[in-house]
Amino acid sequence: MPLASSRYGKANVRLLKVRKDPQNPEKQDVIELRVKCLLEGEIETSYTKADNSVIVPTDTVKQTTYILAKQGEVWPIELFAARLANHFITTYKHIHGAFVDIQQYRWTRYNVEGKPHPHSFVQDGTEQRTVSLHANEQTGVFDLTSGLKGLTILKSTGSMFYDFNVDDYTILQPTKDRILSTDVDTTWTWSHKEVSSLAKVEQFAKAGVFDKAFDATRNQTLEIFALENSASVQATMYNISNKVLELVPAVEKVSFALPNKHYFNIDLSWHHGLKNTGKDAEVYAPQTDPNGHIESVVSRSHSKL
Ligand code: AZA
Numbered sequence: 001m002p003l004a005s006s007r008y009g010k011a012n013v014r015l016l017k018v019r020k021d022p023q024n025p026e027k028q029d030v031i032e033l034r035v036k037c038l039l040e041g042e043i044e045t046s047y048t049k050a051d052n053s054v055i056v057p058t059d060t061v062k063q064t065t066y067i068l069a070k071q072g073e074v075w076p077i078e079l080f081a082a083r084l085a086n087h088f089i090t091t092y093k094h095i096h097g098a099f100v101d102i103q104q105y106r107w108t109r110y111n112v113e114g115k116p117h118p119h120s121f122v123q124d125g126t127e128q129r130t131v132s133l134h135a136n137e138q139t140g141v142f143d144l145t146s147g148l149k150g151l152t153i154l155k156s157t158g159s160m161f162y163d164f165n166v167d168d169y170t171i172l173q174p175t176k177d178r179i180l181s182t183d184v185d186t187t188w189t190w191s192h193k194e195v196s197s198l199a200k201v202e203q204f205a206k207a208g209v210f211d212k213a214f215d216a217t218r219n220q221t222l223e224i225f226a227l228e229n230s231a232s233v234q235a236t237m238y239n240i241s242n243k244v245l246e247l248v249p250a251v252e253k254v255s256f257a258l259p260n261k262h263y264f265n266i267d268l269s270w271h272h273g274l275k276n277t278g279k280d281a282e283v284y285a286p287q288t289d290p291n292g293h294i295e296s297v298v299s300r301s302h303s304k305l
Helices: 044-048 058-071 077-091 198-206 209-227 233-247
Strands: 008-021 024-041 095-112 115-136 141-155 180-190 251-260 263-265 284-286 292-299
Touching: 008 058, 024 058, 024 077, 058 077, 077 095, 077 115, 077 141, 077 198, 077 209, 141 198, 141 209, 180 209, 180 233, 198 209, 209 233, 233 251, 233 292
Parallel strands: 024 115
Antiparallel strands: 008 024, 024 095, 095 115, 115 141, 141 180, 180 251, 251 292, 263 284
8 A cells, every 4th residue: 555645753852941141151041842843755665665774763853953952043943943844854865844843831030039030930831832834845945833822811801792693502691791711822824925944034033023923922812802892702813813914914824723711600599599690790610611612714815724
């Protein structure tokens, strides 16, 4: 039987890099990553003929990840992904594609005695910055998508859901005041015209474009979520996506995948008429499952999902 497709490499390569200020080595930054790097190319015979000569071992992929992290720039992760992918497609004649996915954990410097401490950090929950890059040697194209996930947010008012389709399957009541909560999972894809090679990624990284896009997306998500009286998860995620596209011209499309994490009203009227619904609602029951799940892709070029 023919081998329809093949790709391999190392996943869950974890590393932490410390960056020391040359003037003051006590002043440091840290970056902690989880890297997946998969290779494609003329590797079919390793599957079909047990020919290991074409295999760059997955251990070599891991060691290369550490070596490139030591020898060059890791901030921002878009640049590290591009360096790593570029290494494999340029070092090995028979490797024509590299797929690099990186998750960055959020270590934030904290204040001690009112001042940012030079080398102490707190991990901010489950939030991660992400990048996904495919370097294709044959087409010369870098597909680059950045992202943010695991940012859990909640607003206790300022969210509505009414005027939805109602039929004899509907029990949900309309509301003009509900709790809205989600785990933000968003990605933004860079335009090929703008970011298509290692040199372009280096230029953007130097100019701070990737960091600014991350900050803009995170800030707009938090601000629009807080400030608008949400008509629905759908409408709010669309508004955030449009704002990101407006603020980051080199981004082609913005995707969101958001759970709607329900907090149910609890009717306590059976207990001496205790009021806990409508405007009197104070105690809610968080639901673990099921949850709503809403996705969208907003694109400059009208492409469909
Ligand atoms: N979108 C919402 O914001 N809330 C909902 C939905 C929906 O599609 N369905 N039930 N509740």
